[in-house]
Amino acid sequence: MDLGTGHPLTGCFALLLLACSFTFVVYRNYLHPLSKYPGPALARLSDAYAGFYTFYGNLHLRTYLDLQRYGPVLRSGPNKLVFKSIEALQGERCYPQNIYNNDRITKSHVYGLTVASGKPSLFNVIDKRHHREKRRLIGHAISDKSLRAFEPTLIDQIDMFLQQLLVASRQSKAVEMSERSKHLGMDIVGFLSFGYPLQMLTTSDNHFIMRGLKIGAFQANAFMQWPLLKKLGVQHLMIYLGKKQRVQYLRALQNMISTRLAQGRHAKQDLFSFAADYVDSPKNEIGTSELFGEALFFFPAAGDTTSTAIAALFFYLSRNPEVYKKLAQEIRSSFRNGSEIRSGPRLQSCRYLRACIDEALRMTPPVAGTLWREPYANEYKKGGGEPFTVDGHVIPPGTQVGVSIYAIHHEEAYFPKPFLFRPERWLESDAETLKWMNMAFCPFSLGSRGCAGKSTRQVIADGLEINTVHPPLLHLKIHTIANWTNGYLLVAYMETSLVVAKTIWYFDFKIDGGDMGRSGEGSVGRKDGRGRVDEFQTWDSFGSTHLGPNLVFEPRGELWREIDTKA
Numbered sequence: 001m002d003l004g005t006g007h008p009l010t011g012c013f014a015l016l017l018l019a020c021s022f023t024f025v026v027y028r029n030y031l032h033p034l035s036k037y038p039g040p041a042l043a044r045l046s047d048a049y050a051g052f053y054t055f056y057g058n059l060h061l062r063t064y065l066d067l068q069r070y071g072p073v074l075r076s077g078p079n080k081l082v083f084k085s086i087e088a089l090q091g092e093r094c095y096p097q098n099i100y101n102n103d104r105i106t107k108s109h110v111y112g113l114t115v116a117s118g119k120p121s122l123f124n125v126i127d128k129r130h131h132r133e134k135r136r137l138i139g140h141a142i143s144d145k146s147l148r149a150f151e152p153t154l155i156d157q158i159d160m161f162l163q164q165l166l167v168a169s170r171q172s173k174a175v176e177m178s179e180r181s182k183h184l185g186m187d188i189v190g191f192l193s194f195g196y197p198l199q200m201l202t203t204s205d206n207h208f209i210m211r212g213l214k215i216g217a218f219q220a221n222a223f224m225q226w227p228l229l230k231k232l233g234v235q236h237l238m239i240y241l242g243k244k245q246r247v248q249y250l251r252a253l254q255n256m257i258s259t260r261l262a263q264g265r266h267a268k269q270d271l272f273s274f275a276a277d278y279v280d281s282p283k284n285e286i287g288t289s290e291l292f293g294e295a296l297f298f299f300p301a302a303g304d305t306t307s308t309a310i311a312a313l314f315f316y317l318s319r320n321p322e323v324y325k326k327l328a329q330e331i332r333s334s335f336r337n338g339s340e341i342r343s344g345p346r347l348q349s350c351r352y353l354r355a356c357i358d359e360a361l362r363m364t365p366p367v368a369g370t371l372w373r374e375p376y377a378n379e380y381k382k383g384g385g386e387p388f389t390v391d392g393h394v395i396p397p398g399t400q401v402g403v404s405i406y407a408i409h410h411e412e413a414y415f416p417k418p419f420l421f422r423p424e425r426w427l428e429s430d431a432e433t434l435k436w437m438n439m440a441f442c443p444f445s446l447g448s449r450g451c452a453g454k455s456t457r458q459v460i461a462d463g464l465e466i467n468t469v470h471p472p473l474l475h476l477k478i479h480t481i482a483n484w485t486n487g488y489l490l491v492a493y494m495e496t497s498l499v500v501a502k503t504i505w506y507f508d509f510k511i512d513g514g515d516m517g518r519s520g521e522g523s524v525g526r527k528d529g530r531g532r533v534d535e536f537q538t539w540d541s542f543g544s545t546h547l548g549p550n551l552v553f554e555p556r557g558e559l560w561r562e563i564d565t566k567a
């Protein structure tokens with residue numbers, strides 16, 4: 001090879017490139033405002049690090065392992081810091097030096113990269129006033145009253161789910177619970193949003209919607225973790241790759257929308273009906289078209305998350321016989337027949353059920369990653385330049401911060417033996433331990449942008465106020481208040497409790513024999529965070545994808561007749 005005959009400019013260009021790269025590496029490693037924070041070498045240089053693990057759905061695990069290795073404050077990207085403490089999550093000793101329980105903080109600008117239709121939804125809107133307006137509007141649809149009206153539809157869908165289990169049990173077929181619970185979740189959210197029967201449990205006609213949603217979630221998550229992908233226009237490639245599914249999906253949505261519009265505003269008990277009176281009014285700026293955008297966000301937000309919680313709980317119950325036995329005993333002694341299992345005081349009094357759900361949400365949070373936040377754009381200018389501080393660390397402008405939900409849920413200091421599925425921890429621990437656990441428990445996130453709305457801190461404060469004289473009652477109070485804090489949680493807990501309680505009422509179940517029975521497990525020897533056999537495996541795509549468990553159901557005595565007659 002002749003090195004001496006190249007164009008002289010080529011050499012200059014190569015030198016310039018080398019100098020720029022060198023400066024870039026030196027700056028990001030040694031001169032950048034976050035240079036003192038430890039993190040993997042590639043993460044310090046580029047968001048490609050996060051992009052790589054996002055591609056494999058392992059970012060939540062990688063972040064957990066990196067936090068173990070590098071310490072409690074991790075530089076997980078050139079401009080990103082991840083924490084795993086209660087102080088960072090919602091403040092305890094140093095309120096308001098925290099991320100999520102803080103009026104100065106909003107969702108990071110990367111949420112803007114997920115706006116698909118030109119107008120932001122409740123999920124990705126960043127402006128405070130616009131967000132409040134949307135949240136108020138959706139609040140009407142997810143109010144206690146609306147949800148009570150929706151419950152019969154919810155129960156009809158759960159009965160359909162039970163009938164399918166009955167059919168499978170008669171054929172001695174194992175049921176793949178991830179798929180089944182996702183179909184149930186989508187059927188419920190189809191009714192909740194558009195009053196539309198998707199019938200995913202009974203026919204495969206609409207199953208392509210699942211693929212459309214999966215592609216959408218994967219793309220949105222990839223853009224949020226590695227924004228360069230959006231700048232490079234990768235979305236056009238994604239559209240091309242998933243074109244058939246995408247077109248089918250958009251057509252299906254259009255069909256749902258036009259079907260719903262053809263009916264009267266109050267023809268169904270759905271999001272449209274409950275919010276319809278509040279849209280298009282001069283008092284707020286939200287129109288009917290925007291309402292449909294919100295309804296679309298409900299598919300992944302409500303359908304996907306809750307079904308992960310359900311699949312995870314079935315996984316853990318099938319592998320923990322003592323827990324299964326105790327829960328079955330509670331359910332089977334609390335009701336006289338299956339139709340009595342409805343939301344209300346009796347279901348709420350099933351405290352072990354609630355502890356099992358919380359333990360599944362802790363072990364396997366459906367949204368397992370780091371929810372990026374940053375101060376509102378004008379925050380650094382006003383207030384005399386008061387710095388934004390998290391858990392004692394002054395955060396330089398331009399930094400995204402967050403707490404890894406998976407990591408804090410597996411933090412030994414808050415949850416002893418964190419990889420053990422032990423619902424009793426929510427019932428037996430002393431008041432002090434319980435207080436820390438509740439404060440570190442954040443599957444719904446918190447603050448004004450969380451699903452939960454109200455911070456756990458406030459919930460605990462409410463509980464303490466009422467129960468200072470009787471510390472043992474504190475736990476009950478926290479759980480009661482947290483249970484019904486707002487409509488989103490109400491739907492999530494209502495659906496999960498009803499599905500699990502009704503299934504256990506009508507059936508016994510066990511893991512399918514053979515290799516299929518291992519679906520959902522970790523594999524011994526893996527070093528990437530998937531080495532724990534008894535941990536339900538999920539792949540992070542902002543929400544979660546997962547497989548298994550494969551369970552075989554057996555009807556209990558003659559109780560099945562109650563559901564069979566409805567078939």
Ligand code: HEM
Nearest residue numbers: 301302305306309366367371443444445449451488491492
């Ligand atoms: C187990 C079930 C659920 C889990 C684990 C969950 C988790 C979460 C999390 C972590 C967030 C914050 C997302 C972020 O910061 O980017 C969130 C937001 C949200 N969730 Fe849920 N969710 C669940 C069920 C539901 C249900 C059933 C609904 C609706 C009926 C719902 C509606 C929403 C909405 C509207 C937001 C956006 C809130 C805002 O930005 O103001 N979620 N959820």
